[in-house]
Amino acid sequence: MEKNPTFNSQPPSTEMEQFIARIETSDPNSTELAEDDSNANWGHYQFTAGSMTVQTVLTSWSSVGNTETARKLIAAAIRTCKTARFICFQRNVAVTSYLSDIYLENILDRLWTLWKDAGGVGTFNECISWLT
Numbered sequence: 001m002e003k004n005p006t007f008n009s010q011p012p013s014t015e016m017e018q019f020i021a022r023i024e025t026s027d028p029n030s031t032e033l034a035e036d037d038s039n040a041n042w043g044h045y046q047f048t049a050g051s052m053t054v055q056t057v058l059t060s061w062s063s064v065g066n067t068e069t070a071r072k073l074i075a076a077a078i079r080t081c082k083t084a085r086f087i088c089f090q091r092n093v094a095v096t097s098y099l100s101d102i103y104l105e106n107i108l109d110r111l112w113t114l115w116k117d118a119g120g121v122g123t124f125n126e127c128i129s130w131l132t
Contacts, residue, residue, distance in 0.1 A: 004067070004122075008066075043098070061117065081104055
């Protein structure tokens, strides 16, 4: 994506914009969230609420729209992972794994599949090299 930032560039779908907005604006201190959506499970609501999930929103490269949107989604998912760790640290909750990590992996896998299906070139490591 870094080597071809304008690949099949178009505006993202409305669902993609809403999906990212939900991830970016979720409040870990909200009283509206169920206990199952907090602590080590932080990210569950953001990535599965309603009918918007990784699989239903990321349906094609055209739904993603462009590499900037893909990077924005990845960054939001990484922040969710970091927030889960911070929540657990602050609340002194011992955990062995974080659900948000699985969603991040699903997003990366799905973006890579859509990139390849749309004719994007490169290796997966090249695709996400900006993360490291």
